[in-house]
Amino acid sequence: MLYFFTSLYFGIIGAILALLMRVQLSVPNNFFLSAYYYDQAVTMHGLIMIFWFLSPIAIGLANYFVPLQIGAKDLAFPRLNAMSYWLYLSGGIMAVLSFFVPGGSADAGWTNYQPLAVLTPGSGTTLVYLGLVLLAASITLGSINFVVSIIWLRAPGMSLDKLPMFTWFILFTIIAMLFAFPTLIAAFALASSDRILGTVFFTSTQIQPSILWDNLFWFFGHPEVYIVLLPGFGIIANIVPQFTGRPLAAKNAILVATALVVLPLSFGVWMHHMFLTGIPVDLQGAFSIATIAISIPFDVITLSFVESMIRGRVKLLTPMLFVLGAVVLFIIGGITGVFLSSPVLDRVFRGSYFVVAHFHYVMVGAAIFSIFAGIYYWIPRFTGRMYNERLGKIHFVISFIGFNVLYFPMNFLFDMPRRIFTYPNIGNWALLNGIASVGAFIFAGAQTLLAANLLYTWFRGPPSPPNPWGSPDLEWKSQPVLTPSPTAPTDTSESPPAGGWIGQLATPASPATETHAAGAEHGEAHYSSRPIQLSFGAMIFLMGAAFYPGILAIGLMVIGGALFAVALGGWARDDLRHKFAPPPEEEGDRWPFQGVSKMKLGMWVFLSSEIVLFGSFLAAYIFIRGAAVTFPAPGSIHDIPLGTLNTIILATSGLTMFLAIQAIRQGDRRRLMQWMSVTFMLGSTFMGIKISEWVNLGSSGFTLSAPYPFNLAASAYYIIVGLHGAHVTAGLIMMVYLMKKTKDGEYTKESHEAIENFGLYWAFIDIVWCFIFPLFYLL
Amino acid sequence: MRTSVAFGVWAYMVIAVLTEVEIYYMLRTANYDLMTAAVSVLATSQATAIVVFNMQLKDEPGAIRLFALIPIMFLSALLIAELASLG
Numbered sequence: 001m002l003y004f005f006t007s008l009y010f011g012i013i014g015a016i017l018a019l020l021m022r023v024q025l026s027v028p029n030n031f032f033l034s035a036y037y038y039d040q041a042v043t044m045h046g047l048i049m050i051f052w053f054l055s056p057i058a059i060g061l062a063n064y065f066v067p068l069q070i071g072a073k074d075l076a077f078p079r080l081n082a083m084s085y086w087l088y089l090s091g092g093i094m095a096v097l098s099f100f101v102p103g104g105s106a107d108a109g110w111t112n113y114q115p116l117a118v119l120t121p122g123s124g125t126t127l128v129y130l131g132l133v134l135l136a137a138s139i140t141l142g143s144i145n146f147v148v149s150i151i152w153l154r155a156p157g158m159s160l161d162k163l164p165m166f167t168w169f170i171l172f173t174i175i176a177m178l179f180a181f182p183t184l185i186a187a188f189a190l191a192s193s194d195r196i197l198g199t200v201f202f203t204s205t206q207i208q209p210s211i212l213w214d215n216l217f218w219f220f221g222h223p224e225v226y227i228v229l230l231p232g233f234g235i236i237a238n239i240v241p242q243f244t245g246r247p248l249a250a251k252n253a254i255l256v257a258t259a260l261v262v263l264p265l266s267f268g269v270w271m272h273h274m275f276l277t278g279i280p281v282d283l284q285g286a287f288s289i290a291t292i293a294i295s296i297p298f299d300v301i302t303l304s305f306v307e308s309m310i311r312g313r314v315k316l317l318t319p320m321l322f323v324l325g326a327v328v329l330f331i332i333g334g335i336t337g338v339f340l341s342s343p344v345l346d347r348v349f350r351g352s353y354f355v356v357a358h359f360h361y362v363m364v365g366a367a368i369f370s371i372f373a374g375i376y377y378w379i380p381r382f383t384g385r386m387y388n389e390r391l392g393k394i395h396f397v398i399s400f401i402g403f404n405v406l407y408f409p410m411n412f413l414f415d416m417p418r419r420i421f422t423y424p425n426i427g428n429w430a431l432l433n434g435i436a437s438v439g440a441f442i443f444a445g446a447q448t449l450l451a452a453n454l455l456y457t458w459f460r461g462p463p464s465p466p467n468p469w470g471s472p473d474l475e476w477k478s479q480p481v482l483t484p485s486p487t488a489p490t491d492t493s494e495s496p497p498a499g500g501w502i503g504q505l506a507t508p509a510s511p512a513t514e515t516h517a518a519g520a521e522h523g524e525a526h527y528s529s530r531p532i533q534l535s536f537g538a539m540i541f542l543m544g545a546a547f548y549p550g551i552l553a554i555g556l557m558v559i560g561g562a563l564f565a566v567a568l569g570g571w572a573r574d575d576l577r578h579k580f581a582p583p584p585e586e587e588g589d590r591w592p593f594q595g596v597s598k599m600k601l602g603m604w605v606f607l608s609s610e611i612v613l614f615g616s617f618l619a620a621y622i623f624i625r626g627a628a629v630t631f632p633a634p635g636s637i638h639d640i641p642l643g644t645l646n647t648i649i650l651a652t653s654g655l656t657m658f659l660a661i662q663a664i665r666q667g668d669r670r671r672l673m674q675w676m677s678v679t680f681m682l683g684s685t686f687m688g689i690k691i692s693e694w695v696n697l698g699s700s701g702f703t704l705s706a707p708y709p710f711n712l713a714a715s716a717y718y719i720i721v722g723l724h725g726a727h728v729t730a731g732l733i734m735m736v737y738l739m740k741k742t743k744d745g746e747y748t749k750e751s752h753e754a755i756e757n758f759g760l761y762w763a764f765i766d767i768v769w770c771f772i773f774p775l776f777y778l779l
Numbered sequence: 780m781r782t783s784v785a786f787g788v789w790a791y792m793v794i795a796v797l798t799e800v801e802i803y804y805m806l807r808t809a810n811y812d813l814m815t816a817a818v819s820v821l822a823t824s825q826a827t828a829i830v831v832f833n834m835q836l837k838d839e840p841g842a843i844r845l846f847a848l849i850p851i852m853f854l855s856a857l858l859i860a861e862l863a864s865l866g
Contacts, residue, residue, distance in 0.1 A: 179850055183857075208865065215861040267853045271860060279864040287860075592842040601843075608846040615854035623861050634807060644800050651792040658785045658833055763833040770825040773796070774818045778803040 002085055004060030010052035010092055015444055017045035022406075026437035028425040038421035039107035040124075044095065046110025047128065050228065051135055052092045054367055055177075058231030059142060061374055062170040064382075066146065068475035069164045071155025076148040076598055079528055079580065080141055086535035087138035094131030094539060094546075098124035101547075109419065111221070114202035114213035118194045126546040129192045134538060136185040143178040144605045146170060152590055152598045155474070159591065164473045165248065166374075169234025172258050173227050176266060178609050180223040186616035187216035190719065196548050198704045199715035201620065206708055207627040212620060214277055218270035219616075226266045228363050229330075230258070232370030233301060236323050239377050240305055242469040243320035244312025250304040257297035265294045275343045276350055284343040291341035298334060302327060318392030319469075322373035325400045326366045333361025336411065353413035360407050372399070372450065379454070380468050381475055385461030391453045398446035405439030528580065530571040537564030572737050576744070603757040607764050614768050617723060621716045621775065632713050634778055637702055639693065643777040646689045647769060653682035654766040661759045667749030673742050679762070680735045687728055690721070717776055724772055727765050734758055780832055788832045795821045 020041050024033040033041065063081070067074055075081045098105035103122020106112065106129075117125060150171050154163070163171075190201045191213075202209040241248050248254070271279060271287040305327050314320060336358040339345045349355055372395075379387050409432040416429050423429055467476040541560025547553035574580060593601055625631060660675035702714050738758055741747065747755055799818045806814035830836045836844055 179853055211864055212861075215857065215864060219857050264852075268856055271864065274864065277864075278866070280866050283860065283863050593840055596840060596843060604839075604843050604846050608850050611847070611850040612854065615850065616857070619854060619858050619861060622858060623865070626862050626865050634803070640800060640803070644796060647796045648793055651789060651796070654792070654829065654833055655785055655789040658780075659782070662782060662785075760834055763829050766833075767826045767829050770822050770829070774799055774822050778799060778818055779815055 001064065003056055003063050006089055007053050007056035007060055010048050011057065013096065014045050014049040014053055017041045019440055019444055021045065022437040022440035024421065025433045027434065028423050028430045030422050033421065035421040036104065040099065040105045043106045043109050047106065048095060050110065050224065051132065052095065054228045054363065056088060057371055062146065062231065065378065065475050066150065066167050066170055068478060069167045069473055070150060070153060070158055071474050072149060072153035075145050076153055077145050077602065079531055080145050082528065083531035083534060084138045084142040084145065086532050087134050087141070087538070090535045090539035091131040091134035091138065094127045094134065094543060098127040101127065111217060112191070113210065114191060115209050118191050118202045123546045126192055126195045127543065129188045130542040130546055132188045133185055133192065134542065136181040139177050139181045140609050143174045143609065144602055146174040147178065147605045148598055148602045151593050152601055165237035166234040168255060169230045169237065172263060173230045176223045176227050176263060178605065179267065179612050180220045180227065182609050182613035183216055183616040184220040185613060186620065187213065187220065190620060193719055196545055199719060200711050201715055204708065204712050206629050207624050207712065211277060212623050214274045215623065216616060216620060218273040219267070222270040222273065223266040225363060226262060228367050232326060232367045235370045235374035236305060236326060239319050239323055239373055240308045242471050243315045243317065244308050246308060246312040248304065249307040249311065250300065254301050254304050257300045261297040262294065265290060269294055272341055272346065275346045288341050288343055292338065295334060295338055302331060318389060318396060319373045319377040321393060321396040322369045322376065325396060326369035326373065329361050329365025329369060329403065333358055333365060337362065349414055351417055351419065353410040353416050353418050356418050357407045357410035365403060377469065379457055380464035383458050383461065384464055385457050386464045386468065387453050387457040387461060391449055391456070395446055395449040395453060398449065399443060402439050402442030402446050406436050406443050409435045528574065530567050530574065533563055533567030533570070537567055576741065597753060599753050599757055603760050607760065610764060617720050618771060618775065621720055624712060624716060628709055628712060631709050637697070637713065638777045640777055642689060642693065643773055646686055647773045649682050650686050650766055650769050653679045653686065654763055656682060657759050657762045661755055664747050664752040664755050665749065669742055669747065672747065672755070673739060676735060676739050676742065680732060683728055683732050683735070687725060690725055721772060721776065724768055731762055731765055780835060784832055788828050791828055792825055795825050
């Protein structure tokens with residue numbers, strides 16, 4: 001619920017910025033907003049709507065309904081979930097605060113094309129960038145939590161083929177997030193380091209920095225389109241059967257198309273955003289074909305929805321009206337998207353309002369209308385009360401009209417540049433922009449009806465039947481949390497609807513109902529202020545970093561760092577005192593991950609996102625090496641014998657860590673302590689040598705301010721090796737914690753999972769170094 | 780995994796890194812491309828050895844292996860395409 005309402009708050013901010021833009025563009029030669037304010041409004045509208053509204057509102061619904069749909073008490077890691085929320089909020093606070101710092105907020109467009117954006121003066125842009133890094137960290141943590149929950153916490157009998165469609169699509173979304181957002185972290189971390197530390201990733205004129213940014217940003221950015229869209233499709237797929245009276249047509253085809261085509265291909269089409277950057281023609285052709293290909297599974301999905309409606313008897317209630325609206329708007333947006341897959345047409349349309357129409361039809365029309373459908377569909381489950389149907393229908397009609405009045409005229413503005421704050425009175429620009437602006441106010445005004453309906457439902461709505469839509473899904477088998485419905489069942493072991501799959505579950509009623517009944521208690525057992533402290537600590541520290549240099553900046557960094565450290569220590573102390581006993585591991589349906597524990601699965605999922613994170617940084621470095629006209633000769637900077645020694649030390653620490661694990665597998669805590677201590681010493685030695693190398697390199701002039709190409713080499717070396725060093729340091733801190741627990745007699749032959757999982761982390765650190773050493777020292 | 784295998788992996792790591800350095804000294808001026816290829820293969824083999832043996836990926840269910848492989852496939856696409864985008 002926190003996610004849901006916080007995202008609505010950010011949505012209102014984004015909408016206000018949009019209305020300001022539409023007022024500015026309503027008439028030609030308008031100076032209601034200057035270019036300075038317009039650029040900020042357009043940039044922050046995009047960033048806030050995409051990152052702090054569209055995805056989080058879907059995640060808010062998922063946070064509430066995925067555990068219910070799979071018959072779980074909560075998500076797998078409740079405190080991690082809290083951490084994820086507070087990081088999301090902290091990032092959003094930083095983004096909004098950026099308006100109030102000297103120089104204003106980010107103003108180079110939501111894509112933050114470099115080197116334009118990195119050269120923008122003021123701290124506002126840096127605040128936004130670091131806010132985005134926090135947001136991406138939040139999403140990565142949330143992704144781990146959702147993947148583990150959906151895979152590991154399913155009730156007995158809830159095999160994957162019985163998973164509700166909304167949960168399926170959240171799983172797809174989360175997997176895309178898991179692999180896309182680390183690249184966003186890498187891109188904005190590099191850009192932030194340029195702005196704060198003076199690295200030259202995007203300011204060097206010698207390496208085509210705009211192409212580097214485009215690759216990193218759009219490698220994340222195109223999957224982001226599906227990240228925004230897929231939860232909405234899940235909602236539609238969940239709703240359609242209830243309002244057509246027949247099962248969803250081609251359900252398996254939808255799942256297969258999404259899993260095997262949409263997800264992999266979403267990471268293989270990003271270069272269609274770069275047709276105008278001068279990339280080779282062959283590459284344009286390949287990405288054009290891939291872009292056309294990705295439309296095919298969406299044809300399957302859309303046709304499935306349409307066929308379900310044609311073959312069923314459609315009940316035109318508010319949720320279904322919004323579903324219809326979403327499908328229609330997606331078809332319009334999808335058709336215009338096919339034009340943009342052609343490099344030739346893209347050349348004409350890319351910089352025009354045609355693109356604005358296209359992506360708003362897809363990302364706003366389809367996504368928002370389906371989320372509205374979900375809100376109306378599930379509000380009886382939220383509140384135990386029914387919404388006002390008449391008001392809901394009026395909301396739909398005005399929203400649909402307003403949306404199309406707003407965006408459809410933009411399809412005809414394919415000759416108007418989209419990145420200008422005002423325009424001359426040419427052709428029909430004034431007329432079409434005027435109509436669009438009227439549409440914006442109609443669309444925004446319509447949302448007051450949604451607010452009114454939500455408030456009405458909450459406080460005055462008539463009691464809802466326990467399962468108003470006759471859904472077979474598990475979320476309707478338990479009582480609403482906010483306002484228990486007078487008619488909500490106390491005995492939730494009701495018979496499943498005829499033909500519903502729930503009847504096929506191994507134990508149809510007990511797992512879901514029992515777990516839900518205990519849900520609130522379970523949640524309360526994990527209340528902790530540590531996630532808030534950690535998130536706010538990180539936020540204050542990063543604010544200081546954004547304002548760096550200066551006394552205020554250093555003060556904020558000290559305060560934030562201290563708060564972070566205290567919270568981390570507190571979290572460890574809570575754990576050492578067993579304040580939060582993990583819930584007993586229950587039997588569940590875990591195919592295809594049988595035999596993998598919850599924590600181990602979480603670690604592997606985390607490491608898979610780490611692969612993308614380090615891979616993105618290293619890919620940036622390899623790009624720089626490929627693009628740089630000259631680069632310091634291999635071996636001319638780094639001490640190869642010392643680097644070799646350090647590599648062997650780290651490899652040896654991998655061996656000793658394994659011996660530590662072997663010791664505890666045999667129940668020998670004393671040897672565990674010994675080998676962990678050796679591993680700690682080796683890790684510390686590795687870091688000590690690294691720091692001495694940095695000091696020597698710095699004193700010999702290998703700094704960020706060195707002349708080209710040494711500044712470029714130094715930028716890459718200090719940031720990437722520094723990131724690895726931060727991981728080693730985090731590992732050393734974890735080792736101290738594990739040794740303390742070992743000393744307290746915590747681990748046994750039967751129970752030592754934390755040690756095993758730490759072994760995975762430490763091995764991963766070793767793997768990353770296998771590539772860093774040759775890349776920086778030898779090649 | 781048996782302890783002897785762990786020692787074997789460690790020995791391979793040490794030999795591989797020493798070989799990388801030796802190749803660097805032998806080929807850095809004679810054939811830079813060959814050196815790059817050889818060192819890349821050795822680095823990849825070291826990483827593979829750690830993943831397969833130390834992290835025991837070979838003993839994990841196929842779905843876990845997928846979680847390790849999928850990001851590598853995506854990153855390979857990024858790497859190839861970004862280098863190709865340089866023209």
